[in-house]
Amino acid sequence: MDVTQPRNAGMDGHEQALDLTRGIAAYVNHPLVAGLARVIAKHPQADIANAFNHKQVACKMWALDRLFESCGGRFGRIWVLGGWYGVLPAMLFNDARFDIAAVDSIDIDPEVAPVARTLNRDAGDRFRALTADMYALDYAAGRPDLVVNTSCEHIADLRAWLALLPRGTNVLLQSNDYFSEPTHINCVASLAAFEAMAALREVRFSGELPTKKYTRFMLIGTV
Template sequence: MQDRTLSSQSIRAFTRALQSFLEGPCTPTALGHWQKHLLSEGLSEYGVYVRQIKKLEPALWRNVRESLSQGQVESKLWLYQVLRDVLPPGSYSLHVGGGWTGTTALLGLWLLPDLIYECTSFDIDPSCEHVARSLNEPYSWNGKFRAETRDLKNFQFAPHQPQILLNTVCEHQSDFQSWYAQVPKGQFMVLQNNDFFDGRDHVNCVKNLREFEEQAPLSTVLFAGELSLFDYKRFMLVGVR
């Protein structure tokens, strides 16, 4: 596959169609037909992604579907649009904590191929590594993607380097304050949290952006904002620790 920049509009349309597809009586055969159609339309990135889903055990399709929910996708499209706006030209290594199915890392490769030369998606749940590696297998072949089983607490920081750390699961971290305290000065990072206190395993939500800024003070703030998503708000901080 060629390294071309996909648009947010195109990704939004594809992921919504795919989520609807996986919610119905989906079969590997049906996925195969859609894969061929996408490839015939010149949408190789989407066709290959559908092919990789087809290779997974159907019992795992639910995780893929949930990772493509409208709220999940919109918050990531927002994230990468902000990075496009604030990052100076360069070549960056992207590290996604709480990477789940590897979707966040993949969207980075689709949206910012001129800025991101490699991605690592890691999660504390061992089952995520298999799914993330399978879905992103074509990018593993050329060294652009890597999946690992690792806790955010064990991340190898590289302050003052062209390394971007994404933590979009702050609401899931009961030990967020102690984790954040160990982040070295100079680390470039993107943090997301929300006010969805009723969410499953949401143990560290915040009421508003100001509370999030107080929870995670940055020495250099490149962006601080919020995104309304249905019945909750997503908060994001981008900058240097």
């Protein structure tokens, strides 16, 4: 064999990514990796590399660790708002610490729902990807055990949105101080500023996670 010519030389980047993830999925026999391979194969237009980049994954792992420490691992139904491609639900379903009846990934963009369903296919009817505006949801009727919003920097009036949730609703909220990102319309300068903005009735966890370009802030508690 000509060692100067890689065996995958004729593949484009998408084909190489698919080949790689399929190989890793076969080796580790992990549903999340298999789901990622399905997404790459079925939804080549999806920006799944961005959704699974190391910063996104690190922030979600941090969220899961602190959630388990502060609230335990048993939940009925969880609503993930701004759910995008359903990565956080997939991580929840594949974390042995958690026993979750169902997760709804809710996003206003209709194009992300099919991708989220593909990624979470193995969860069956425990997972739903819904297209909806978070301001139009009936939180009282839905009665989720936990509402997750990891992109509060995109919410113009965080306090007004939180007022839509019934008193006593459990929430996990994240924001950041990445003011230079044009799509971030309501960043916070500090953890204290985030706490003041959210004004939760009970705070079970409050912390920050520094990254290279910004610091991510997180609150877990009840409204």
